[in-house]
Amino acid sequence: MFSTKLGRLMMRLYSRKQTAVCREPLRGFSWAAVCRQRSLRQQRIACPKTQPHILSSYTSARSSSQNTVDPDEVRRFQLLASKWWDEQGEFAALHSMNDLRVPFIRDNLLNVHRVRHPGQPLSGLRILDVGCGGGLLTEPLGRLGAKVLGIDPVDDSISTAQVHVSHDPDLQDWVSYQACTLEELSEEVKEDGHFDAIVASEVVEHLADVDTFTFCCKQVLKPGGSLFITTLNKTNLSYVLGIVVAEQLLRIVPSGTHNWEKFISPVDLERLLESYGFSVQSVQGMLYNPVSGAWSWTNSTAINYALHAVKMTDDPETDQTEEHTSHPENHGAATHS
């Protein structure tokens, strides 16, 4: 176990180094060529087992752009896709997390955008839900009036989500789904800045490469647009409670869902985001009560936390060489020197 952990750690450092190198020549080289190189390397290191036919056709079709997605993760979720919408089922904790994340997203967006329509607070906004799964968060955002696109690399989840939304004639015009990864989407989207907000809830801890993810987010987000992330912190407490207790003892989350190595602390995430030109507006801890099945906000970010960052309106690509960019807290779309 230790060796694989070390191996994965090494792989992450290795790919990070590559990213640092790749970032400079990005403007000169073709993006697709770079992606192809990196995915080949990943395929060599990771061990793809024989997949169910859907996944194999998927990987072969998408081998050119499987950068931030870990094939192991994708396999795990295939099995769970059909159970998404059972409110008392395996995803009960995600369903009840909506009580925190929808108001978090809604209120932070309302701070920036005026309410135009009383019954639809988010009307006029375009939101991208990365890793939407069965659409648990996508549908509520659509109900609040936003035009939401949910993306997920797992076909079954997207199918589940599409079936679920097809029954509701009111939501069909507002909510749409696409089975793809964020890179593929950012390739498709030609103009810079397409979405008012990106939501990546319980996704970052499943990614192989958070840097590329952040870069793609920046590409598809409008200047001044918001990025909402909920994920788990990398602490001893999150290992004990988030993995041992939640997965093995209480089975709140199916076993094997999370990999502690991939958890990222708010400090690291904040640093990473700021290096890509985001300004982190707020970080808030979340706590799950397994007895009541409810989430609540808490001061400690030791286990789960939610983060809201805003893409700066300046083009900060020229200042990307430093690791630490410390600058005063900016609220809204202020420029930084």
Next chain:
Amino acid sequence: MMQRLTRAALALNGRCFITEKHISAVKVITRGLVSAEHGDDSARNEVYDVIISGGGMVGSAMACSLGMDPNLGSKKILLLEAGNKKVMDTVPDTYSTRVSSISPGSATLLSGIGAWEQITKMRCKPYQRMQVWDACSDALITFDKENLQDEMAYIVENDIVVAALTKQLDSLSDNVQVKYRSKVVHYTWPMPHQAADYIPWVQVKLANGETLQTKLLIGADGPNSMVRRALGIPTVKWSYDQSAVVAVLHLSEPTENNVAWQRFLPTGPIAMLPLSDTESSLVWSTSHQFAEELLALDEESFVDAINSAFWSNENQSETIETAGALFRGALSAIIPSAGSPRQLPPSVAGIGPKTRVMFPLGMGHASEYIRHRVALIGDAAHRVHPLAGQGVNLGFGDVACLTRLLSQAAFNGKDLGAIQHLLEYETERQRHNLPMMAAIDLMKRLYSTNAAPVVLLRTFGLQATNMLPTLKEQIMAFAGK
């Protein structure tokens, strides 16, 4: 390869966000897309967000309340009423027999939805004091506010409440639709778990053959609720072997008439509720047999029966009287300032023409107020004895609570029929309603007998309560919600 082509085509198209052909899920997506692109798919009816079944006082108030809530502004709401539209352009001269006592809490709700102004413009009678006393002893209790300026509650005719709500609904026609003369013949319930081919909404079939679909069904269809029966919700209920006789009374002489009177006879309570300076409403709960006899009496004898019920002391025995007097003396030694003098209600001279009716009484409580995508409000969920004047107020309380929770759910983007907030509604209302119903039932049972020990007990109890102002205030606050 296929995906690249389609993606390119879509990108050219400018519509990058609708997935067209995905190899592994073609059938499912096609079905979803068909319904998106062909809006005239006849098999799919429009899906309402909320359908309220039953347009009585509580159902109409629910419709108004939802229609006026800003968070529910984009939702489609439908009210189904089996009867005709109740329009009241001018208030009729005569009073109608069915009246309700509207508590301050209910008045607040009604004014919040804009109906209270209509009601006060039409006709309503506030009263400041309530006297409740026993026929078997001298015990009595009076409720009043500190200064007689504040109203305790209001007596309003049921027809006026419905007419005011109907008028308000007319002004909300943007998002609230009302279908009159629509009787429901069948309900089809959604299945709780997702399966591939089925309709997830509640289906309501009307007598005219139309089938409607809704995300949330609110059952406001009275004590014999079809929604509740169709769901098979177990209901605790018993009939009281009592019927209520109601009539409109003409008083002998005009008086300030701002007091509600209720006397507990062994056969059941008799209440006189003020309607105006010259008229009052009678609610006399008694055995079925006696109720029929009362209905059969001529007007003069009926009036005599009412007066003697309020005034005579034939049920009192000497021992009880002495015991009561002793107890009162003892209490006034401890709490000298408390206690109020007993007053007698105004005497009755005649009754309004053709206003005598009777209806059976019972108690009912649904063990569950909610199911997946269904909620019960008003008498459909709980039915009480009229002796405390609480029936419709409990219903209005349900309306206020459910509206608040649905509004919050809509603001959080939730599916209105989701069970989480419906469960909150059920818990909150059951916690409020059950003690009230238990108290009313207890009162009814306590006062249904003239066995000496029970009479003594309730005499002492009533006198003691009468002398404790804080306890009375608590009771008034609880009943006034």
